Amino acid sequence: xxxxxxxAKFTDPDECLHACEHLVKKGVKVREVYSxxxxxxxxxxxxxxxxxxxxxxxxxxxxxxxxxxxxMWYMNVQDWPMDIGGKPSFTLLTxxxxxxxxxxxxxxxxxxxxxxxxxxxxxxxxxxxxxxxPEPRSTNDLFVVEIxxxxxxxxxLNDLKSDLMNHGAIECSDDVLRYEDQ
Amino acid sequence: MLIESPxxxxxxxxxxxxxxxxxxxxxxIEGRANKMWYLVFTVAALCALWGLGLIAYTFGTGVGxxxxxxxxxxxxxxxxxxxxxxxxxxxxxxxxxxxxxxQKWRMAINRSAEAMTVFAVICAAMFPGIHVGRVWVVxxxxxxxxxxxxxxxxxNSPLLWDxxxxxxxxxxxxxFWYVGLIPDFATVRDRQVVPFMKKIYNIVSFGWSGTTKSWxxxxxxxxxxxxxxxxxxxxxHTIVSFDFATSVVPGWxxxxxxxxxxxxxxxxxxxxxxxxxxxxxxxLNLQEYITVNHLESMNKIIVVxxxxxxxxxxxxxxxxxxxxxQYEHYAFLNxxxxxxxxAYWIMMSCNVISPQLFWFRGIRxxxxxxxxxxIVVNIGMWFERFVIxxxxxxxxxxxxxxxxxxxTWVDIGIFIGTLGIFFTLFLLFSRTFPVxxxxxTKSILKISGDNWxxxxxxxxxxxGEHGGHH
Numbered sequence: 001x002x003x004x005x006x007x008a009k010f011t012d013p014d015e016c017l018h019a020c021e022h023l024v025k026k027g028v029k030v031r032e033v034y035s036x037x038x039x040x041x042x043x044x045x046x047x048x049x050x051x052x053x054x055x056x057x058x059x060x061x062x063x064x065x066x067x068x069x070x071x072m073w074y075m076n077v078q079d080w081p082m083d084i085g086g087k088p089s090f091t092l093l094t095x096x097x098x099x100x101x102x103x104x105x106x107x108x109x110x111x112x113x114x115x116x117x118x119x120x121x122x123x124x125x126x127x128x129x130x131x132x133x134p135e136p137r138s139t140n141d142l143f144v145v146e147i148x149x150x151x152x153x154x155x156x157l158n159d160l161k162s163d164l165m166n167h168g169a170i171e172c173s174d175d176v177l178r179y180e181d182q
Numbered sequence: 183m184l185i186e187s188p189x190x191x192x193x194x195x196x197x198x199x200x201x202x203x204x205x206x207x208x209x210x211i212e213g214r215a216n217k218m219w220y221l222v223f224t225v226a227a228l229c230a231l232w233g234l235g236l237i238a239y240t241f242g243t244g245v246g247x248x249x250x251x252x253x254x255x256x257x258x259x260x261x262x263x264x265x266x267x268x269x270x271x272x273x274x275x276x277x278x279x280x281x282x283x284x285q286k287w288r289m290a291i292n293r294s295a296e297a298m299t300v301f302a303v304i305c306a307a308m309f310p311g312i313h314v315g316r317v318w319v320v321x322x323x324x325x326x327x328x329x330x331x332x333x334x335x336x337x338n339s340p341l342l343w344d345x346x347x348x349x350x351x352x353x354x355x356x357x358f359w360y361v362g363l364i365p366d367f368a369t370v371r372d373r374q375v376v377p378f379m380k381k382i383y384n385i386v387s388f389g390w391s392g393t394t395k396s397w398x399x400x401x402x403x404x405x406x407x408x409x410x411x412x413x414x415x416x417x418x419h420t421i422v423s424f425d426f427a428t429s430v431v432p433g434w435x436x437x438x439x440x441x442x443x444x445x446x447x448x449x450x451x452x453x454x455x456x457x458x459x460x461x462x463x464x465x466l467n468l469q470e471y472i473t474v475n476h477l478e479s480m481n482k483i484i485v486v487x488x489x490x491x492x493x494x495x496x497x498x499x500x501x502x503x504x505x506x507x508q509y510e511h512y513a514f515l516n517x518x519x520x521x522x523x524x525a526y527w528i529m530m531s532c533n534v535i536s537p538q539l540f541w542f543r544g545i546r547x548x549x550x551x552x553x554x555x556x557i558v559v560n561i562g563m564w565f566e567r568f569v570i571x572x573x574x575x576x577x578x579x580x581x582x583x584x585x586x587x588x589x590t591w592v593d594i595g596i597f598i599g600t601l602g603i604f605f606t607l608f609l610l611f612s613r614t615f616p617v618x619x620x621x622x623t624k625s626i627l628k629i630s631g632d633n634w635x636x637x638x639x640x641x642x643x644x645x646g647e648h649g650g651h652h
Contacts, residue, residue, distance in 0.1 A: 011200075013628070036200060036369065037621040038397035051399045054406045061410075075325055075334035082336060089338065101343040101421050105350040108414045112354040112407060116361060119403045120388070123396045125364060129389025136372035139365070139392055141200035 004149035005031075006157040007134055008164040008172045009142045013039045015168030016143035020045045022167055028160065029151040034138035053118055060114030061107050068106030072099045145169075186629050188639045193287055193630035195470040200624050203471075207618045208370055210466045212379075215613055218465070226605035233599005236592050237312055245315050247592045254575045254587040259309045260425075261567040262597050265450065266306035266604075267348065267422055268443075268563060271415055272451025273299025274355060277362075278411035281404065286630055287479050289622040290471045293366075294462060295455045296359040297615070301607040302454075303352045305600040310345075312596070340424035347421040351414060358407045364390045365400065366616040419447040426570065432513035433574035438501070442494035449487035449533070450563035452480050456556040460549060462612060471618055474547050481546040484559065488537030491566075495534060509579065517573045521586060525569050532562020 010016035017039050020030055030046055033039065043050075073092045076082065081089040089095050120126065138144040145164070149157055161172040194203075215223075240247055250257055273295040280288035314320055323345050325335045335342050367387035374380035390396065423439035436442075456477060463472040502514040517526045536558045545551045577584045611617070628634045 033394050034392045035394075035397065036204075036392060037365075037625040038401055039394075043394055043398045046394055048394050048398060051395075051402045053399055053402050057406050057410075071325065072337045076337045080334055084336060084338065087338060095338065098338040101340075101417065101424070102337055102346045104413075104417060105343075105346040108354060108410050108417075109350040112357060112410050115403060115406060116357045119361070119399055123399055125388035125390065125396075127388060128385045131368065131371065131384065131387070131389050132391040132393070133368075133372070139369040139372045139390075140204045 004157055004174060005134075006147040006149075006160060006164075006172060006174060008145040008147070008161075008169040009135065009137075010145070010169055011141065011143070012168065013037075013143055016145060017042055017045065019164055019167035019169065020145060022163075023145075023147070023160070026163075028147065028155060030145060031148045031151055032146040034133045034135065034144040034146070036139050036141060036143070039143065053115060053122070056118050057111050057115040060118075061111035063114075064107040064110030065103055067110070068103045069099060071106075072102060186635070188635065190630070191473075191475045192632040192635050193290065193473065193475065194623065194627055195473055195632050197633040198470070198627060198631055200627065203624055203627065204369055204373070204620060206467070207471070207616050207620050207623070208373065210612065211370060211614060211616065212374075219609065219613070223606065223609045226602045226609060229598050229602025230606045231599075231602070233596050233602055236595040236599060237308070240312060240592060240596070241317055245313065247590060249587055249589045249593050251585055251587070253578055253583045253585045254572060256575065257568075257572050257587045258589050258593040258597065259313045261564065261571055262600060263306050263309035264422055264443075264567045264571075265564050266302045266309075266600065268419065268447035268450045268567075269454045269560075270299040270302035270306065270351075270355070270451065271419060271444070271447035272455045273297070273302075274351075274358075274411050274415040275448050275451065276455070277358065278408040278415065281408040282412060285479075286626050287476050289626055290468075290473075290476055290618055291455065291459060291480075292622070293359075293362070293615070293619045294458060294611075294617050295451075296355065296362070297608065297611045297617075298451075298455060298458060299355050300352070300359060301604050301611075302451075303348065303355065304607070305604050307348055307352065308600065310348075340421065340428045343421045344425055347418045351418045354407070354411060354414060358404075358411060361400070361403055361407065362619060362622075363615065364388050365392065366620045368392065369620050370616060416444055419444045426574075431574050431578070432507070432509040433502075433517065433570065436498060436501070438494055438497055442491065442498075445487045445490035445494065446533075446563060446566060449484060449491055449537075450560060452484050452487070453556040453559035453563070456480050456484070456552055457560065458608065460553045460556070462617060466612065466617060468618065471623065474549070477549070477552050478546050481540045481552060484555075485537050485540040485546075488533060488540075488559070492534035495530065512577070513574055516577055517569060520573065520577070522569065522573045522576070525565050526573070529562055529565040529569050532558050533566060536562070 008019070010019065013035065016033065016035070020033065020042060023030055024045055024047075033042055033046065035042075042048075069092065072095075076089045077092055077095060083089070092099075133139065133144070134146065135142055135144045147157065147160060157174070164172055196202075248258065273292075276288045276295040277292040280292075311317065311320055314323075323335070323342075325337075337343075364387055367383050368390035371380060371383035371387045374383055420440040420443065423443035426434035427436055427439040429435060459472050460477070463469050499514055499518075502510040505511075517523070536555055539545045539551070539555065545555075572587050576587055
């Protein structure tokens with residue numbers, strides 16, 4: 001089985017996007033694109049599904065609101081109601097106006113941190129994780145398209161090279177070693 | 183590709199390439215600091231140590247070493263607290279609200295403004311902590327089950343709301359800031375040649391690789407965090423204003439406080455951002471990224487929020503008169519003509535009159551004028567909090583208790599200490615972090631870069647000549 005990988009390097013995000021569009025139209029499967037900043041529209045070209053992270057954030061937020069209200073209800077209404085300045089704590093409903101600020105803050109707290117944590121876990125971002133970008137300049141000024149031989153059984157990677165060069169790639173290199181290591 | 187109107191001024195000057203942007207922003211991290219940096223850092227660090235020493239002295243001896251008395255139980259410390267929290271607000275405004283409004287000029291300044299937020303909130307949070315007197319039981323702030331029966335914290339109290347607001351604000355700002363930093367740390371990591379540096383930036387960049395999926399998630403997270411931070415930042419100063427507005431002290435018991443405090447916070451925060459950026463762009467040679475246009479945009483926000491603050495001051499006076507309450511009448515009369523009138527008029531002239539100079543384009547675009555006025559605004563906003571807090575308290579309902587507040591050297595020293603802490607942290611930040619969001623700046627190069635704008639303009643001109651109708 002071939003572990004061959006082709007890395008096509010572009011200096012311009014739009015050329016990179018168009019080259020990917022061209023490849024996908026030809027039926028070539030593009031494994032990954034590494035870029036120094038987001039290329040708008042590339043996720044559609046590579047058929048990367050839309051992220052559901054904002055839906056998760058909504059549920060974290062709802063959890064926050066619930067937990068916050070539950071906490072305040074338990075502490076100030078259920079467990080030890082206090083009557084301070086003639087303002088007793090009778091029920092959750094009568095106290096709700098006073099519970100709005102903290103309820104809101106806990107909602108934001110849990111929604112924000114829940115979403116950040118989900119983002120870190122889903123993207124495998126942890127302190128000290130090894131970087132996976134094959135070309136160090138892809139965080140600087142190169143847009144790198146990665147095509148793996150295994151994904152494209154009937155296609156010769158060598159033939160793709162000239163095609164990519166015609167579409168604005170400045171360099172195409174084989175990156176066999178990295179996959180051999182794994 | 184997006185194309186921007188040629189009327190808009192370019193946001194990145196000089197004919198930049200992506201590699202140049204990386205080089206010029208990362209260079210200060212890799213190079214050696216000059217003598218000036220060490221000098222300023224030493225002064226800031228000494229101030230910070232001095233402040234920490236005085237905090238230790240306060241703990242050891244008691245809050246009696248401050249100028250507080252029976253009538254004025256809140257003064258210098260709470261003034262500093264509100265002032266620092268307010269300064270923090272600009273960072274979130276720039277990174278969150280301007281993101282939602284798709285303002286591209288935020289990209290050159292959001293990183294350092296967010297850093298400023300985090301450091302300012304650290305300085306702010308110290309004051310309520312050290313003010314409690316018995317600092318060893320400061321954890322009683324939190325809703326913890328305790329050993330003294332099941333008595334809980336009071337969720338009807340604005341002071342507790344404030345604790346939740348400030349803690350949430352600090353931690354969410356820190357998270358938002360770090361999420362944005364990860365791709366830029368990866369950029370720094372991938373160009374390091376010194377193994378130690380590479381290792382450090384490898385750890386802090388969390389293995390960022392810049393794949394399609396990670397960028398997609400990154401953008402979604404940034405957008406939703408901005409959406410969460412926007413009401414959050416408005417809530418924080420609203421709740422800070424509740425500390426005063428929910429009391430029955432004349433001059434504090436005001437429904438106008440929340441919007442008035444939020445506008446004031448953004449006003450002072452932008453002034454602090456302007457002060458810091460004017461120094462930073464000079465020292466780190468970033469004039470082509472933080473341009474006069476950026477400063478002009480900030481000055482426009484300063485003039486808007488300054489005018490809102492001015493309207494609030496005058497509304498307060500009118501409503502005090504209109505209320506028909508003699509205590510309210512006296513509180514405001516005393517502010518403007520009493521023993522603290524000098525503070526009131528410093529506040530009025532610094533916050534209401536001086537920012538009006540920014541209506542003139544020449545002044546708005548003058549670096550020197552911006553720098554001087556930004557400092558004037560910061561002084562004015564400090565006095566605003568001082569005036570609200572001290573003049574309302576020092577002559578309360580009981581004339582026999584009327585007194586004056588004078589800060590002691592400990593009060594002043596702790597304030598100087600927080601300035602030292604703030605600048606120490608900011609100077610360290612400027613030497614170790616990319617001070618401009620590299621990835622975001624690159625993403626607007628083809629739209630707002632000087633060279634690219636020229637290119638698209640000439641393309642347009644060509645199309646026009648050949649009768650490019652469709």
